[in-house]
Amino acid sequence: MSHQSTYEPKTGIEKWLDSRLPIVRLGYDSFVDFPTPRNLNYWYTFGGILAVFLVIQILSGVVLAMHYVPHVDHAFDSVERIRRDVNYGWLIQSMHANGASFFFVAVYLHMFRGLYYGSYKAPREVLWIIGVVIYLLMMAAAFMGYVLPWGQMSYWGATVITNLVGALPVVGEGIREWLWGDFAVGNATLNRFFSLHYLIPFLIAGLVILHIWALHVPGNNNPTGVEVKGKGDTLPFHPYYTVKDGFAIVVFLMIFAGFVFYLPSVLGHADNSIEANPLVTPAHIVPEWYFLPFYAILRAVTFDIGPISAKLGGVLAMFGAIGVLFVLPWLDRSPVKSMRYRPIAKWCFLIFVIACLGLGWCGAENPDNLVFEFGGIGMPFVVLSQILTAYYFAYFLVILPVLGFVEKPKERPESIEASVLGSSPAAAPAE
Amino acid sequence: MTDHTTEEPTRRDFIYIAAGGAAAIGGALTIWPFIHQMNPAADTLALGSIRKDISSLGVGQEITVMFRGGPVFIRRRTEAEIAEARAVELDRLPDDLARNENLPDNASASDANRVLNPEYLIVKGNCTHLGCVPVGNGAGDYDGWFCPCHGSHYDASARIRRGPAPENLPVPTYIFENDGAVVKLGATSDEVAAAGWSVA
Numbered sequence: 001m002s003h004q005s006t007y008e009p010k011t012g013i014e015k016w017l018d019s020r021l022p023i024v025r026l027g028y029d030s031f032v033d034f035p036t037p038r039n040l041n042y043w044y045t046f047g048g049i050l051a052v053f054l055v056i057q058i059l060s061g062v063v064l065a066m067h068y069v070p071h072v073d074h075a076f077d078s079v080e081r082i083r084r085d086v087n088y089g090w091l092i093q094s095m096h097a098n099g100a101s102f103f104f105v106a107v108y109l110h111m112f113r114g115l116y117y118g119s120y121k122a123p124r125e126v127l128w129i130i131g132v133v134i135y136l137l138m139m140a141a142a143f144m145g146y147v148l149p150w151g152q153m154s155y156w157g158a159t160v161i162t163n164l165v166g167a168l169p170v171v172g173e174g175i176r177e178w179l180w181g182d183f184a185v186g187n188a189t190l191n192r193f194f195s196l197h198y199l200i201p202f203l204i205a206g207l208v209i210l211h212i213w214a215l216h217v218p219g220n221n222n223p224t225g226v227e228v229k230g231k232g233d234t235l236p237f238h239p240y241y242t243v244k245d246g247f248a249i250v251v252f253l254m255i256f257a258g259f260v261f262y263l264p265s266v267l268g269h270a271d272n273s274i275e276a277n278p279l280v281t282p283a284h285i286v287p288e289w290y291f292l293p294f295y296a297i298l299r300a301v302t303f304d305i306g307p308i309s310a311k312l313g314g315v316l317a318m319f320g321a322i323g324v325l326f327v328l329p330w331l332d333r334s335p336v337k338s339m340r341y342r343p344i345a346k347w348c349f350l351i352f353v354i355a356c357l358g359l360g361w362c363g364a365e366n367p368d369n370l371v372f373e374f375g376g377i378g379m380p381f382v383v384l385s386q387i388l389t390a391y392y393f394a395y396f397l398v399i400l401p402v403l404g405f406v407e408k409p410k411e412r413p414e415s416i417e418a419s420v421l422g423s424s425p426a427a428a429p430a431e
Numbered sequence: 432m433t434d435h436t437t438e439e440p441t442r443r444d445f446i447y448i449a450a451g452g453a454a455a456i457g458g459a460l461t462i463w464p465f466i467h468q469m470n471p472a473a474d475t476l477a478l479g480s481i482r483k484d485i486s487s488l489g490v491g492q493e494i495t496v497m498f499r500g501g502p503v504f505i506r507r508r509t510e511a512e513i514a515e516a517r518a519v520e521l522d523r524l525p526d527d528l529a530r531n532e533n534l535p536d537n538a539s540a541s542d543a544n545r546v547l548n549p550e551y552l553i554v555k556g557n558c559t560h561l562g563c564v565p566v567g568n569g570a571g572d573y574d575g576w577f578c579p580c581h582g583s584h585y586d587a588s589a590r591i592r593r594g595p596a597p598e599n600l601p602v603p604t605y606i607f608e609n610d611g612a613v614v615k616l617g618a619t620s621d622e623v624a625a626a627g628w629s630v631a
């Protein structure tokens with residue numbers, strides 16, 4: 001890719017193939033002798049973990065699709081059958097359902113990592129934007145996947161979310177029926193969701209290739225945010241990072257296995273064990289945990305803003321919360337990438353992480369319930385979500401742009417090598 | 432030799448524009464079927480009417496029937512409910528339109544504009560906020576329906592009174608048959624016109 005290829009085909013067949021399709025060369029230059037900053041920490045292992053989970057979702061999903069029936073009369077029973085009667089269906093279904101959750105754990109850690117080390121800044125803007133597109137597609141895949149088992153939460157989650165589109169002026173209702181293919185969420189909806197749920201992961205796989213391509217042009221960022229300057233700053237990807245990534249993958253898979261085997265349903269919702277019923281709404285509709293912060297932002301807008309109704313305002317805020325990530329590379333004006341050297345931004349980032357977790361908490365609660373309650377007096381959850389939503393947007397739209405001008409960064413190491421091995425490369429012990 | 436620097440359009444320019452135009456129009460015409468296929472299919476549209484016997488429904492009782500994939504509430508209202516619904520002043524309503532598919536769009540939200548026979552209130556049962564099914568039988572602060580999802584209150588005419596829902600519960604097209612013993616949901620426009628629907 002961007003560095004000089006060091007691949008040397010040795011056997012005859014390798015030479016033969018290399019002059020026709022240099023695919024082994026591509027793999028070697030990308031994952032064996034790729035020069036990688038020598039100071040990457042464990043926050044940098046989530047990319048590899050994500051790749052593993054994409055494979056897990058596709059393999060387990062293809063198997064589920066062999067037994068799943070996308071029809072409103074059979075979908076629920078077919079998933080129950082997978083869990084009870086299909087050989088090892090209980091295992092593969094549990095891998096897929098919990099795999100989605102672990103996929104999101106990894107992607108959130110991966111994204112927070114990028115926010116902290118400034119990985120979205122030049123020259124990695126395209127890399128970052130492709131990542132946000134992947135994240136959007138993951139959300140679409142997970143949302144539609146959750147509809148497939150056709151439980152009460154599947155049905156009502158789909159109803160509430162597709163109804164949001166109806167908030168758009170003029171075209172909203174037409175788009176809603178177009179999404180449903182009917183006058184309500186029904187069989188037509190289930191069929192198309194299954195079709196798209198099968199398709200999207202392969203789109204993600206294609207984007208992952210672009211993501212890695214865009215990574216390998218400038219190379220990895222690193223915890224210092226100082227760009228690679230010379231050979232002393234890097235190590236070959238193999239064996240240094242194949243081993244480090246491999247170790248992290250094994251640890252992550254062990255936690256995953258703990259859920260798959262011992263807590264297979266703990267991340268799901270009990271109401272989804274009841275078959276969908278269009279005539280009865282569950283008492284409390286909540287999305288999957290990984291959507292809760294956005295659900296809280298959606299419900300935080302309870303007031304009209306000029307001509308924009310509260311309902312439309314909520315939808316705009318929810319999509320805006322992701323949309324703002326696309327322009328982040330141009331909002332953060334600071335030339336310093338890593339927050340290690342940004343004394344104020346570091347704390348604002350920490351509060352941002354807490355705000356995101358807090359929004360998740362609000363999303364799970366009834367908006368009118370009281371938080372921090374003491375003797376019957378407290379703050380309704382909706383007010384807390386409004387405060388946290390305000391901070392979420394302020395972080396991107398006010399704090400980062402302004403800090404770029406007013407913050408005085410700390411002194412940064414002159415190179416990656418110096419930061420790892422001591423102040424001057426000359427003082428480093430021989431390897 | 433001819434002079435090639437002339438500004439006159441050439442035959443090549445023409446072919447460029449013609450080919451580009453054909454590709455753009457052809458592309459758009461190809462995309463449309465792929466978009467339109469997702470709209471409700473002909474059989475889905477044709478399934479648009481059902482009949483329900485309501486002769487056994489007592490005063491003050493309510494049933495929910497499934498129509499076009501969603502619930503429809505049929506409530507036989509008491510005298511008190513009718514009186515309450517009719518007493519409301521229209522300027523107290525957040526949504527001042529009847530939302531009645533049997534009447535013109537601009538009909539006002541008076542109770543008379545929401546029913547064919549005041550005794551029977553027939554409305555679609557999905558909250559106009561985000562589509563949950565409100566709880567009925569006089570629930571909520573206005574003796575009608577209450578949506579537990581985000582707290583919308585509907586009155587005895589199923590009009591929105593408080594909460595995030597923007598609109599009144601809509602009235603589907605319907606007519607009565609067999610001297611009022613049967614309701615036909617999803618009536619045609621001719622049937623609606625013949626049944627005596629009119630703006631009060």
Ligand code: HEM
Nearest residue numbers: 057058061062064065068097100141142145146148149201
């Ligand atoms: C980006 C990758 C994917 C994600 C995030 C994802 C997510 C999900 C989720 C959240 C569910 C609901 C599970 C439950 O709660 O029971 C689901 C179900 C399902 N998915 Fe996927 N999925 C992915 C890839 C795939 C692929 C590639 C296929 C098919 C080739 C597939 C086929 C299915 C089937 C048949 C079901 C219904 C059975 C069930 O509910 O367990 N999925 N998916």
Ligand code: FES
Nearest residue numbers: 558560561578581
């Ligand atoms: S869906 Fe009824 S209040 Fe939100």
